[in-house]
Amino acid sequence: MRRSVSLQLLLFAFSVAALSPSPVAQVVIATVPVGVQPTATAANPATNQIYVTNRCGSDPNCGSPGTVTVIDGASNGSNSVNVGYKPQSIAVNAVTNQIYVGNLCGNDSSCASPGTVTVIDGATNNTTTVSVGYQPRGVAVNTVTNQVYVTNACGNDAGCTSGTVTVIDGATNNTTTVRVGPSPRTVIVNPVTNKIYVTNPSQTVTVIDGATNNTLTINVGFSPYSLALDSLTNKIYVVNTCGNDPLCNGPGTVTVIDGTTNNTTNVTVGSKPYFAAVNPVTNKIYVANGGFTGGNTVTVIDGTTLSTESVTVATGPWAVALNAATNKIYITNVGSADVTMIDGISNFPTFIGVGNAPVAEVANSVTNRIYVANSPDNTVSVIAGASAPPLQFVAVPPCRLVDTRQQYGGGGPIQGGTTATFNLPQLAQAAGCADLSLATAYSLNPAVVPPGPLGYLTIWPTGEDQPVVSTLNSLDGRVKANAAIVAGGYQGAISVFASNTTDLVLDIDGYFTPPSQSTLAFYTLPPCRVADTRDPNQPAGLGPPFMPGGQARDFPILKSNCQIPNTAQAYSFNVTAVPHVPLGYLTVWPAGQPQPLVSTLNAPTGTTTANAAIVPAGTGGDVDVYPSNNIDLVIDINGYFAAPGGQNQLSLYPAAPCRILDTRQVGNGQPFVGELTVDVVNSACGPAATAQAYVFNATVVPSGPLGYLTLWPDGVQQPLVATLNAVDGAVTSNMAIVPTNNGLIDAYASNLTQLILDISSYFAP
Secondary structure: OEEEOOHHHHHOOOOOHHHOOOOOOOEEEEEEEOOOOEEEEEEEOOOOEEEEEEOOOOOOOOOOOOEEEEEEOOOOOEEEEEOOOOEEEEEEEOOOOEEEEEEOOOOOOOOOOOOEEEEEEOOOOOEEEEEOOOOEEEEEEEOOOOEEEEEEOOOOOOOOOOEEEEEEEOOOOOEEEEEEOOOOOOEEEEOOOOEEEEEEOOOEEEEEEOOOOOEEEEEOOEEEEEEEEEOOOOEEEEEEEEEOOOOOOOOOEEEEEEOOOOOEEEEEOOOOEEEEEEEOOOOEEEEEEOHHHOOOEEEEEEOOOOOEEEEEOOOOEEEEEEEOOOOEEEEEEOOOOEEEEEEOOOOOEEEEEOOOOEEEEEEEOOOOEEEEEEOOOOEEEEEEOOOOOOEEEEEEEEEEEEEOOHHHOOOOOEOOOEEEEEEHHHHHHHHOOOOOOOOOEEEEEEEEEOOOOEEEEEEEEEOEOOOOOOOEEEOOOOOEEOOEEEEOOHHHEEEEEEOOOEEEEEEEEEEEEOOOOOOEEEEEEEEEEEEEOOOOOOOOOOOOOOEOOOOOEEEOHHHOOOOOOOOOOEEEEEEEEEEOOOEEEEEEEEOOOOOOOOOOEEEOOOOOEEEEEEEEOOHHHOEEEEEOOOEEEEEEEEEEEEOOOOOOOEEEEEEEEEEEEEHHHOOOOOOEEEEEEEEOOOOOOOOOOOOOEEEEEEEEEEOOOEEEEEEEEOOOOOOOOOOEEEOOOOOEEEEEEEEOOOOEEEEEEEEEEEEEEEEEEEEEO
16 A cells, blocks of 8 residues: 655745755745844744834834734744833743743833733744833743743843843743843843853843853943854854944944853954854854945954954845855845855855845754844845755774773763764874764764663764654663764764663774765665575575574675676675574675674574674675674665775765654654655755765564565655564664655555654765
């Protein structure tokens, strides 16, 4: 039975995805009408909803309350929510799905009464109003503590004799008032330290302790306007519009506050800077200079050395947004009706035409869409962002980078509900593994050894926001492994979140880096069975007998029926063990090399277990396999790595991890059996239409025993391969590189199951 799910029900598809960009281009793909004078923007990447405050609502004279336009990021459809008068600022708590709108004039168009904050429920768009101080100008959320911070420029007095910050408890909407400097403007939260930073025009920043609401004051430059934060380095960047000159005749400055010591350093930037943003992955800070005064530069600050570089953009650089996953920075130019995209590697600018006077923008790094508010046009331009630079593969001898188990010298397990960070280049050097200094992404085999049930474990690049995806699960507490291709984050590190306490083992078999003479391109193959020790019809050496425990066996991969060329230098496999008894571990490595101290998969309960593996080709193209216990072995292939220059060569493009499909959230959430077609290119994650293979993490939540799940390109016959097995009915995950011919893939479940597909990257020309 073939089951296709409609565009609307399956993936809330992106209606203009036919115009998706190539991996190196960016383009305006839609223009969305909003209210009068759009002023501020925010996004909830978890729900793919974008929020735009309209200062004058639907009344060009601003005599009526303002509105918030809610844009569905999948369809670009919109609706309007009524808020208070002159909404000035907006912030989103993606954890609670609550949106906070600061209304400058509250319920009074003359601003003679206290301001308000409208709280929008992101699920229903219902609203609640919270009274705050006079003229609220900035809003920030601490998603860890669920506290909301609102700067009131006139404090508790319409005459503006003092400034305050209203602290809203996100659970109850109860408020507390904290006194800060006069006329506070912007506010930013460091959720790691629970410190809140507020700019005051009187050359100061007020630091609020989120635990006690106690304050201290730090001196900065003249006319501090906005703030940017790097929670990884605990550095706060204060943009001083007038720098060291109260008359604003000289260059602006950025005061760098060390969040640990509160010591400061000043960096000279361009004339009249207003806004800045930090890329925590690269530790670069981007400062827009000029704004409405007509400048045309962006200062790039190196967060490590504080050295600077100037990039020429268009007239009036104002708002700054960036996508850390692609390392692209977007600057709105209010004087020239365009957005400048700066490549974070080369600092090369590219110009994208939008509406008039673009004053605000927000980037949804999950979908790689940028939303630009054009104030006089009453529109939002939707930009499909440029992809990350292409990467190619470098095989390395399999090696163990991390083992947190104390009996093996580790520092102990990752505690439940916490995140651990691993600097892989440093760990590789310490362990005597291959040099990873040039690595941009890693091919890993993570395994968990939990003392009890593990709900889920998630791996992502350090510095990017934790994605709403899962790498693996072990609900019954067994040792489990998976494969993962993970981009490196800040200083090459990766972050790991465990829902429950677990030890972690990380092995590496290769990495991805910009193309060079020593890198390998990827070439897809129709999914095909290379070896099956149960099948006497397999070519010699690839069929029976079964594999006795404790003995290594050579597999002549190039003798298979899968038409693998002898130019292949590494294989993209799916390896499945069919244990005769509980299997401690199985290791796959290049023939002719010593057996490494790594593991490809584990099956301690004796159930059929699959795991993806990128395995370098050994002597004669062969690979070796060692099982600790008696098993039958199945090897399937979906592609290979070889020297670039061949026909149909592909490179890897990392993306922010994103959930393509969760059948539990489609329609009434019924599981499926049989065949299902998934429209990937038109999904809310929006991978490029040029993609010819997707890197998925596939998870099944079966209703009972699941013989197998198969993923393959849509439009071709179902192959005789399996992606994963859950014969014991357990929640099971596996990485899968799935080729595509048309942006669609097919899934076949032998038994009733739910299916979750998360994407982390894709291969394209």
